[in-house]
Amino acid sequence: MSDIFFLILAGGAGTRFWPASRASRPKQLLPLSGAEPLILETARRVLPLALGWGNILVASGRHLVEPTSRILPDLPKENLLVEPVARNTAPCIGWAVSTVLRRNPNAILVVLPSDHHIGDPDGFRKALRDAIASAERGAITTIGISPTHAETGFGYIEVGDTIEGAPARAVVRFVEKPNRERAEEFVASGRFLWNAGMFIFRARDMLRAIEQHLPALAQGMAAIDLAAAKGAEEEAVSKIFPTLPAVSIDKGVIEHTSGLAVVPGYFGWSDVGSWQSAWELGEKDAAKNTSPKGAILVEAYGNHVVDLRSPDPGPKKRVIALVGVSDLVVVETDDALLIVPRERAQDVREVVDRLKKRGDEDLT
């Protein structure tokens, strides 16, 4: 068995992909950038390094167990870490650290979001291999994304000198989401990368860091470990998890840790943050439309058309027809239709808010 374990964080909710995304069908379960759900693409992307599904863990919430398992049928049941309540990333990563250490004391853990797109998987795996090499030398390592624009929606990582003998560079500091001006300075300086929430470390190094910076979490992990030894892990998690500090691993542990390393990434990364980015990533026709098979587009340009309705049980056909419209997002589900200009795609939140306000939570 390989020493390399993966933890795919798949507890996310989010309203930016309404009506495709719902509380019960969050972004990572949707095929937003290609034919497969993002979480399945994420897992398949790392399978060559994990050497099989046995080394892939997925953390998610109770209400997502069923759809997540359906999308990942090869994931061993015991590798699905079901968080009884959402407590941000530190408790869940701590639990995964304990889990892999029980299986392999030399475990290296690669923590990845489940809902990002990567255009160049080979380049991504190359960066992961470098990050793993860095982690093997004892550094908690992250992969920082080379910024393509002055984004104010991401945190940044300031990069220091190359680390002697390692394919990584030192981390000077993590920086919160900047304002526009600072973001522009960061990008112009060439010394900043985007924090994409990817962390690579020896499990024992992270355990030590948690013990030092988040002792309450370390205690909880120890209690869960103890229960697991008696075959009562699930019960212990139910009881202990809600009491653990709800903090991100970045803020709770990593930013307090010294000797951090970062591997710069250039592999066509996207956080698939809105329908606009789904369109950017999608396969487009000559008129820059993405559209389902059979759609009829007459003098229609730059539209992002998504049909997520259930297949009709009968032989009945269906068609979506756009005539003379441009740069729209059009999304059909069984119970909703959304039409919004691509450049206003972020405003779907307003629809979700209104639905909640009027008591239509079942549509959100």
Add this chain to the structure above:
Amino acid sequence: MSDIFFLILAGGAGTRFWPASRASRPKQLLPLSGAEPLILETARRVLPLALGWGNILVASGRHLVEPTSRILPDLPKENLLVEPVARNTAPCIGWAVSTVLRRNPNAILVVLPSDHHIGDPDGFRKALRDAIASAERGAITTIGISPTHAETGFGYIEVGDTIEGAPARAVVRFVEKPNRERAEEFVASGRFLWNAGMFIFRARDMLRAIEQHLPALAQGMAAIDLAAAKGAEEEAVSKIFPTLPAVSIDKGVIEHTSGLAVVPGYFGWSDVGSWQSAWELGEKDAAKNTSPKGAILVEAYGNHVVDLRSPDPGPKKRVIALVGVSDLVVVETDDALLIVPRERAQDVREVVDRLKKRGDEDLT
């Protein structure tokens, strides 16, 4: 029983209201200007003059018998004239003339399209009463619509002097759809009305006119009459109808007839010619949107949103959400979604053409 009979012409097809309208669900069966299908509004509008459903005839095609009867449950079965094939309006009006003459030799017949909207039904009935009074004096009479713009899609009627003692004016001539320039001249002159296909006459006067100008039709009518006397009308119609001259009553008979009269109409008439006119007639919110109950419109202006999907059998809700879009037509049916700018609403024909070309006749 009243002497006044109505013939509602309901054989029309048409593609301008795709995807709402289909070969099997033409425009007159749709609630395009209000809550009820246009044909039902048409029938209800004349009920006070017909003195009940017994004096209302509806002419339609075989494939429309079922949906038409469902929409008009009070129409006596024997008052539905089922044309075995479409042969334009003359044969069908001839058949209706024979039918009402058998019931009442003094019958006056009012021929009306089934798919128009009338904003002021009282004004309309007043015009009808005038036209009936004119017909009672032996004139084949039409109601001409006072034009509101230089429309090139309608035929025109040139109006002559007031007819002494009758609430009508003489017809100088019928004019085919004019080009833009002539249409502007017509409207500027004040002497032209739109031909809306409404004809009012004593049945015996029309019989005489048909005998004179369309003898082949008169022979067919006589043969059908003969068969009807033996209780074999349906069989005779099946055999004879396809042989009758396929011509409009305007061109085949009326335009060759002298002593025609016209009553000018000012009653908020619309031929409901496209989604654009359906929007014009529809009930709009403060932002000039027409939309189904429960739709969510955020900074959306002037949209015409139509939801014609079957009611969901379950308790499931559905929502249509428009954010930041203006002046669109959005139509949802069970098997199609159309999005087109209001001002390009006529271009839905292109969609129907493409569907036919690729073999999807069942969607047209």
